[in-house]
Amino acid sequence: MNKIKSYFLFSREHRSGIFLLFGIIVFVQLSYFFLKNQLVSNENHTEDKAWLLVQNEIDSLKHIQATKKDTIYPFNPNYITDYKGYKLGMSIQEIDRLHAYRKKGKFVNSAKEFQEITQVSNAFLSKVSPYFKFPDWVKNKGAATSEKFPKYLAKEKEKIVQKDINFASREDLIAVYGIGEKLADKILLEKEKLGGFVSMEQFQFIWGISPEAIADLEKRFAVKNSIGIKKIAINDLSQKELAKFPYFNYSIAKEIIIYRTMNNGIKNVDDLTKIKGMPNEKIKIIALYLNF
Template identity: 55%
Template sequence: MQLDYKGYMLGMSIEEINRLHRFRSTGKFVNSKEEFQKITKISTELLNEISPYFKFPDWITSNKVSTKEAVSFQEKKVKIIPKELNQATKEDFMEVFGIGDKISDIILKEKEKLGQFATIEQLQFIWGISPEVYEECKRRFYVQSNANLKKIFINTASVKELSKFPYFNYAFSKEIVTYRSMNGTFSSIDDLAKINNCPLEKLKIIALYLEF
């Protein structure tokens, strides 16, 4: 489970996170939300709030599987057939250990806002996806083509149109229009990088969605 990586984002205190790390350092794993609360000593209210993000393997939650079978299940190598990211369903995402109901919905909503994903790298910027989960996603998904990307005409789009793009907030969209009025049209992605508060870490991805 990924709460030892994301706990601070979900309201856990430093001491609660440290308790979890101390437990994990012994080589053991948390196998239920009840055990998670016992180890971290978080409140029942917080547990109910963050437990939807927990995901345990089926063999842990099933009483029908013996310990021997569980070990065999863990060690069994499953052949993974990568799927096209933009064709992936909620169920496909939930097959990734660390992605549950909530995060799979977030991924699909992000795709809806964008029209489609341009690269697998976009998953690393989605809330709730840890570096470990992102690496697993790279094994399971790929992007076949960018031919049908919904492009933004950066030199003519209004503030309202620009702010609909997930990587541009309203303030940055206003900066883009202001820059255009003062400096003329954008000729390349390098011009966009000159604007204050430009999300430079996403610039390579943003460039795929722009038309100059």
């Protein structure tokens, strides 16, 4: 019993050592507690700061989107495409009325005439008409002599037999108003790359051809034969092969591969519009070169 009791009897040095050890333990625990809280606080502060920066960026993008206005550049309303009309805010019926009028070989020569043909609202006309850009001969036709009118209008009464654009020679193209040797070579090179043209609308996307030249082209030529046009199998070709198609590039080809993989293939034109980067203003033309 005395032996056991001796274990619980401490000298002054022992008691001092025990209290010192106890004090060290308490100090370490408190230090750990405060240091941990400080680290958590700093981490939270860093996260809050990072999130605040992200939120500020989001708010900034929202503000830009809310205040963003589409820039409208001067254009000839006679050559409004489906995509251009849609971007301007025209209805399908209004666009179709304009296209039906143009198919007759007629031109809109004023904002008032544009409204009469398309039946757009006064509000729409007042918004877009300041950007209408008609040829100089239209503006000056009241005082113009016959010599001042473009060649293709002076020959308007001439009986023109339309040729197939895919069989047009270099000389045939040079005879078109506004097309010289360089543009004729450019058109022939484009035809060679595509295997042939599928629509006269394609000339709107060849840089350097003026609206007046396009009008004369449409009078002299039409797409009558699609022999030689090689359609591409959009669901079978590799990315490298797709990128060779003139209306695609490497980036679009990559998006095509991704879309068709995730959606069990591309089935129709509507699917094309869902592909990132696809030039929607050319989509009707592109579709004519594809096999789905």
